[in-house]
Amino acid sequence: AQSVAQPEDQVNVAEGNPLTVKCTYSVSGNPYLFWYVQYPNRGLQFLLKYITGDNLVKGSYGFEAEFNKSQTSFHLKKPSALVSDSALYFCAVRGSWGKFQFGAGTQVVVTP
Amino acid sequence: NAGVTQTPKFRILKIGQSMTLQCTQDMNHNYMYWYRQDPGMGLKLIYYSVGAGITDKGEVPNGYNVSRSTTEDFPLRLELAAPSQTSVYFCATSPNPGLLSYEQYFGPGTRLTVT
Numbered sequence A: 001a002q003s004v005a006q007p008e009d010q011v012n013v014a015e016g017n018p019l020t021v022k023c024t025y026s027v028s029g030n031p032y033l034f035w036y037v038q039y040p041n042r043g044l045q046f047l048l049k050y051i052t053g054d055n056l057v058k059g060s061y062g063f064e065a066e067f068n069k070s071q072t073s074f075h076l077k078k079p080s081a082l083v084s085d086s087a088l089y090f091c092a093v094r095g096s097w098g099k100f101q102f103g104a105g106t107q108v109v110v111t112p
Numbered sequence B: 001n002a003g004v005t006q007t008p009k010f011r012i013l014k015i016g017q018s019m020t021l022q023c024t025q026d027m028n029h030n031y032m033y034w035y036r037q038d039p040g041m042g043l044k045l046i047y048y049s050v051g052a053g054i055t056d057k058g059e060v061p062n063g064y065n066v067s068r069s070t071t072e073d074f075p076l077r078l079e080l081a082a083p084s085q086t087s088v089y090f091c092a093t094s095p096n097p098g099l100l101s102y103e104q105y106f107g108p109g110t111r112l113t114v115t
Helices: none
Strands: A003-005 A010-014 A019-021 A024-026 A032-038 A044-050 A056-058 A064-068 A073-078 A087-094 A100-102 A106-111 B004-007 B010-013 B019-025 B031-037 B043-051 B054-057 B064-066 B076-078 B087-094 B110-114
Touching: A003 A087, A003 A100, A010 A019, A019 A106, A024 A073, A032 A064, A032 A073, A044 A056, A044 A064, A044 A073, A073 A087, B004 B087, B019 B031, B019 B087, B019 B110, B043 B064
Parallel strands: A010 A106, B010 B110
Antiparallel strands: A003 A024, A019 A073, A032 A044, A032 A087, A056 A064, A064 A073, A087 A100, A087 A106, B004 B019, B019 B076, B031 B043, B031 B087, B043 B054, B064 B076, B087 B110
């Protein structure tokens, strides 16, 4: 069975500073990994994914993520955070039969 | 394209009432899912479907039922509503894996309160 861990409930960062949101996973076989963002009272929006290929994947809104197979991690990064990046971020892994396992979510707070 | 639509947006139910949450997609995706999200929590899978006529239970199926008679529609039925079913419900879809487009697409959610 697959699983995802997001070790931080909340990440606080000042605007303009780098932002990192951590995610580790456990899955048998090749991992299909995803990041989603949720703004208040909205559904989840897809940010980026790793399926195969380059370990550094780029996504929407200037976000990127680094896949590290040896550390079974898929951390989300942004070089310079904006106040508008404040939201709830979810890491997810797709397993067998198309079922997704989501992490518990990490609240990102970017202060001006 | 409307994507994934959910109705209603909000609903208040009394204990013991029943209702159906509607989910419709126009993306021709085979996979469809129902999740619930409790306040400050992550997503829990209620039911999912890999295609018309095929459904299966997720982590928290008790108190719910689904059907999938068409590719487009995946309604979620609540029977005998209980306060523990107060939550935000999200429908999602995902295409067949063959196109390397594995991500899910979410609807805007239905906020349900049971009192």
